[in-house]
Amino acid sequence: MKLSFRWYGDNDPVKLQNIKQIPDMKHIVSAIYDVPVGDIWPKERIADLKSSVEKEGLSLSVIESLPVHESIKLGEGSRDQLIENYKESLKNLGEVGIKTVCYNFMPVFDWTRTDLNYVLEDGSETLMYDNDVVKNLDPITTNLHLPGWDESYTKTEMSSLIRKYRTMTDDDLWDNLTYFLNEVLPVAVECDINLTIHPDDPPWSIFGIPRIIKTKESYEKLLNINNVKNNGICFCTGSLGCLEENNLPEMIRTFGDHIHFVHMRNIKRLGNHSFVETGHLSKEGSVDMKEVIKALKDINYKGTIRPDHGRMIWGETGKAGYGLYDRALGATYINGLIEGVDK
Known part of the structure; x- marks a missing residue:
């Protein structure tokens, strides 16, 4: 398993020089963040990103994400x-040597x-989802902003998109995903790129909009x-772990040949589709992280794995969920689990 770390480019307060000091950290997960969704990623920009990572002795192993335009999801x-x-x-990514590309199909x-700043008992701050808050809100009639939303949408644009998606069923969205994959998978095969779909987060419908992964x-x-x-x-333990019905080790053993990227993080289910993100340790949340690593070992997983969202600890500030300190602790914990399972 190749340990990796998400990096948001030169503007990320977490620098590559910090990341490479994490034990056994040799791989970077990143993307080009300023190309409008739907435009072609220039090969030169991809090469520049790869070069900036390699100058620090690291490897650009995964692109997360190459976004899918809403018109594709809507079937327009x-x-x-x-x-x-x-x-x-995809062709440009393949020519530069990228082998894994993550995407999602969340409307x-x-x-x-x-x-974004829920305070845990130890005083650290973390991400939290309260279903009672969400189910009592309507983004069309309320001046609403929630984390994870695309900042580029105007209120009018977002309302229009939501109205369109509310006319769709899960089957409609599946049809559009099928159309998309039937077109792009032959290119991915030709370029020797593994496309990895991230599960919906949270993994259920919100605001009357379908979600299918x-x-x-x-x-x-x-x-x-x-x-x-x-x-x-892309097997995300945090997203999939929100649903108690998801037996994560069983799912890994079932779909092993198709798992090419793993997000390791823990959440604590609070009931009624609410949850809070915790530290990575198994005992702190609802996901048995050791059993996940054991299952990955059983399928002989050799792909990329990264600590996902972390708490804000020790006074660190920055992009919520993506500070250095707690994700570095998570990486070290993952290292320990891998070594323990190996031996």
Whole structure:
């Protein structure tokens, strides 16, 4: 298993010089963040990103993420050109030597939380999702902003998108994912790139909008679209762990050949679809992290693994969930689990 760390580029307060001091940390997960969604990623920009990582003695191992345009998810008329652009970006990534690309098919927004600064008993601050808050809000009628939302949308644009998605069923969204994968997977195979889909976060519908990547059955349906190895999974223990029905070790052993990227983090389920993010240790949350590593060992997983969201500890400030200190502790914990399982 290759230990890695998410880095948000030159503007990230967490520097590559800090990251490489974490024991056994040799791989970076990053992206190009200023290219508009739907535009082609220039090969020169990808090469520059790769070079900046390699100058610090690290390897750019995963692109997270290459975003999918909303018109593709909605199945709108412009999707064919946008998919062609996506193919070109994949080709450019392949030419620069990228082998793993993460994406998601979550409508409108990425991960959603109701509190970025929830205070745990030890005084650290973490991310929290309160379902009672979400179910009593309507982003169309309320001047609402929640973490994880795309900052580029105006209020009018977001309301329009939400109205469109509310007319769709889960099957409609699956149809559009199928259309997308049928187009891009041949390019991924040609370029020897593993596409890895991130599960929905949280893994259930919010605001009346469908979400489809959330359970074992979801992955079975995904692989029924195309069982080629490149149709891959980003296995996120935090997202999938929010649903008690998800047996994470069993899912790993079932879909092992298609898991090419792993996010390791812990959450504590609070009931009623609410949860709080905790430190990485098994005893602090609802996910048995050791059993996850044992399952990855059983499938002989050799891909990239990274500590995911961390708490803010020791007075650190910065991008919520993406500070240095607690993610470094998480990486060290993951190292210990891997060594313990190996020996």
